[in-house]
Amino acid sequence: MKKLMFYCQHILGMGHLIRSMEIVRGLVNDFEICFINGGEVIQNFQVPHGVTVVNLPGIKTDTEFRELCPVDEVLSLEVVQETRKHLLLNQIAAFQPDVLMVELFPFGRRRFSFELIPLMEAAKVGGTKVVCSLRDIVVTKQDQARHEAKICRLMNQYFDQLLVHGDPNLHPLEDSFSRVEDLSCEVHYTGYVAQTPENNQLTLVDRWALNRPSPMILVSVGGGRFGHELLKGMVGAAECLATRIPHHIQIFTGPFIPESVFWQLKQAGRDCPNLHIHRYTPNLLAYMQQADLSVSMSGYNTTMNILTTRVNALMLPFKGNDDQEQTMRVRRLDELGVAQMLQMVDVAIPERLAQRVEAALKSKPQSTQFDLDGVRQTAQRVRSLAYNNHPAVAA
Secondary structure, eight states: OEEEEEEEOOSSSSHHHHHHHHHHHHHTTTEEEEEEEOSOOOTTOOOOTTOEEEEOSOEEEOTTOOOEEESSTTSOHHHHHHHHHHHHHHHHHHHOOSEEEEESTTTSOGGGHHHHHHHHHHHHHTTOEEEEEEESSOOOOTTHHHHHHHHHHHHHHHOSEEEEESOTTTOOGGGTOSOGGGOOSEEEEOOOOOOOGGGSOOOHHHHHHHTOSSOEEEEEOTTSSSOHHHHHHHHHHHHHHTTTOSOEEEEEOOTTSOHHHHHHHHHHTTTOTTEEEESOOTTHHHHHHHOSEEEEEOOHHHHHHHHHHTOEEEEEOOOGGGOOHHHHHHHHHHHHTSSEEOOHHHHHSHHHHHHHHHHHHTOOOOOOOOOOOHHHHHHHHHHHHHTTOOOSSOO
């Protein structure tokens, strides 16, 4: 059996980790897999059977992406970086993968060049094929021309294949990266990587929560390092809605939410019988399947869950560090009638947010036919590359 090493670095949310693990789930029957996790470890995160996970000393960032810092605050960033680099080089030497998949880099995560360049150098010396795993929309920079030139140089130097996990009918890569034609490696759209409910086992807490008799409004913000305004707004809206609709409101704050913010939310919502606040579930898709309305940020994985379940949705884009990714995504969905876009002014006033919720519950989203077969098509492309029978012409 061929061997595959998958490198994933999440520094703020958990979307990169979720998408990467879904891709791995589709590859596990064809490869012996070593999964490298460079971010904070999430308790109860479900990993496919047979996948070996190596957790590097974690690195995270603030919501404005200003600086990197170790998850373990006792350690210095310099020590963590040097430790991680050596761990990666030892791991690739011991594992000797046929394929190395690197998530996002060099379209993002270039501050991790200190370990990724040596890792890819070692891969090329060992004859390992190198694949970039990329979401549909990439972050743009103020000096976009210089940014794209660096991407092209690194892609053409190290990578054999670029897999874009999107559908060009919704978001062509050219919307956020203009130099696709300058890449010398294979470039393929795989379709979107969407979760499937049968992959996860419901916990006892999930079973209890999903068996409540009243209809549900689901509120989520991904990892929980940002989106606190939306959470606070929905706690306030819950009080307004308590006597107006029969729904209960299930909030997931995310596993990375600061302790102080979590307990402020619990305290603010203590007198709302229609409100339930928990940190995390590995089975968010099951809740979304049952919900009458999803209120969320507009990250990649949440969007896929909305497209998969066709639930009514209100979505607030994250705009930290002037990041346009989530705004581009939700604006397009709003134009198509698939979801409705929230603004900060909507979540700042509880009554206004309550009115948006009531209006959304009465609406019906338009159906879509976008390609959500990304897991299978990604596995097909990687298998072809590993076994040297891939087509010479890029799609």
